[in-house]
Amino acid sequence: MPGSIDRRHFIAQGTAAAMWLAAPLSARAAAFPRYRISDLGDLGGSTISVRGINDAGVAVGMATRHDLDKAGVAFICDGGPMRGLRMEKRSVSSAAAAINNAGVVAGYDVDRADAHFTHSAWTWNGSARQYFTKQALTDSTYTTDINDDGVVTGFVYPSAAVLWRDGQLIDLSTETGLSFVQANALNHAGDVVGVALGRKRRFQSCLYRHGAATLLDIFGTPEHEATDINAAGQVCGRYTQVVDERRCYGYLWQDGVATELGQLPGPEQAIFPAALNDAGMVVGTSVVTALVSPRVPHAFVWQNGSMVDLNRLIDGDRDGWVLNKAVDINNQNQIVGQATRHGVPRAFIATPV
Template sequence: MNRLWQSLARLSLFTALVSGPAICQADVLYSVTDLGTLGGDYIYVSGINNRGEVVGNCTTNGLNVMHAFVYSGGSLADLGTLGGTNSYGYGINDSGQVVGAAYTGSDQDDAFLYSGGSMSDLGALGGSGGDARAINNHGQIAGGAWTSSDAELHAYLYSGGTMTDLGTLGGTRSQAFGINDSGQVVGRASVSGIADYHAFLYSGGAMTDLGTLGGTLSYAYGINNTGQVVGVAYTNNSIQHAFLYSGGVMADLGTLAGGYQSVAYGINSEGQIVGWSDASDAQQHAFVYEDGRMTDLNTEIDTNTGWYLEMATAINDGGQIVGIGAHATNVLRAFLLTPYPVLQISATSSNAIQIQFTAQASTGYLIESRDSLSSGAWQTLLVLDPIASIHTVVITDSLLPGRPARFYRVRSS
């Protein structure tokens, strides 16, 4: 069934010719999709790839059994375990490969890679288990694993079948949470013993302490392909704030209006950041941060949906966001936010109208137009079949003499 994805975009031909591109953006910026469950009462989402596939973990029976899942094509797929009871999905790349942690038959929690329909155990650093938190588009994996005799827990980089110990910042603990396509790894590492964790960036064979916002602790959760890092750090007042580390500087992202604390979990190639912040109501609110501004995602969706968005955990390059929120029944559920297309419309030098927007992966579109907002049939300009990647759509429409205005809309199919 077709659905209207975009409020009407009106192009005044005079405006386009004199002032350049016009951009139309709906007041409601995202659609909300409930990801469902595997039959249980708890669900958590950790990542989303550029095809819109989501990874996380969900109970299959009440609150007792937890399994990793992938959400794709409108349904959840249970990934199973390594022979034990529970599993947890943490990361997914654009090929659909999933990493996480799963219990073995001996109740050991081991890192896994799920690829080609099967789950494989990645082993450890000589100790009894670990986890896999992130995977890039080259199949490189980052996580944490126990060393010999379970003496220390260290971050690792798994590449080409080999697990490499990334060390620590002087203590006995480190854990990786994110990796980009250049193989740069971020996470947290202790600077002494198991205390005072600091965010780190591992690049070029060396682990760098990213510091804090004046306090004693910081964690790095995400990194994009330009090397920008996000996470949480304590201020000199021991308050946790979301941060962006870029160009060698850690910047405090602040909070929503009236808020006290915040955390950033994910960043995409456009520099859009997601996480949560409290606000004047002392409740957690999912946010998106871009162009120097933190916005409550609850103000960007249709309030009639019954959703209250509490935490955003990941964002892909198309701006799709996943997280956790309360539904109309006041039960915590996982959500997927998909941005409505923003039409950029301009007149070309060849006396035509150019329409441009970003299309989501695996989504078909119909682009339509008419000369009056109140009457006349919508005419189809183009039918776009779904393709597997995020892409920019550019089409042209003839600019006819004597036409004072034209209206355009985009529908999903």
């Protein structure tokens, strides 16, 4: 299940990163699955951003048709060539945000010929888009996740978390009385996590369940964001500390108790958990914060108290891959994310072997 929308960019691969990847696999990492890495392909352009994957291994996201094309195209990739979800007008840019196990895709688009650049949320069931209702025609609406019942999370720009259930828009702030800013993900039971305004108007993780919303306590820290929730009600996300609010840490929360995820071996890092599956396996991105370090961001996998660099789990020859960012994981432990291959930006799917 996907987490929040993230536009972070990655620096080029360095020599020290390649040397670090060549280090022996630790005994701790050996307990994790080994992965075969596959390229998700492209639509002709060099921009590919994968957003989500379902349990059948079908991935979705956004790509461009050619390098001069400024309009993104929502794509679906089911093991064969990447396919764009056709738009009626060339001026429309679109992105797929998530896909459920029935193959229904949630996304949003914008007509760049519109002076207001208004975004519109939709679902796609294999043939046509179904656009969601808005409170006002000028509202910009975005989707972030969809569950198997077809309930969709998202937000109205700039700061209103919403659900679409049976085609109807539900404003979560109005329903709960809490300033719910953005709904990032939901599970099969319809529990929603995201961000709300908490104490001192700081952004804090929020859980919506049975019509009520609760702020999560993450180690008593002032600011945090929940990015995903699984069937067991486990929540992953990131938080900052009062002593250093520039550095992010990862957490896993369940039944009122938060667990620190730690970091990869090496220099000080910022940790950005993106998603988790029903087994409690968390994926995300580790970014070295020390300016003197040449190491690029690396995708990580966490389970049972251990965090491992996904690059160390590649089975066989790495073939030029550097896995920078893991964005989603399904219940088959397949992972999708962003990478470079021989220095060229690509999107990948990692499948256990």
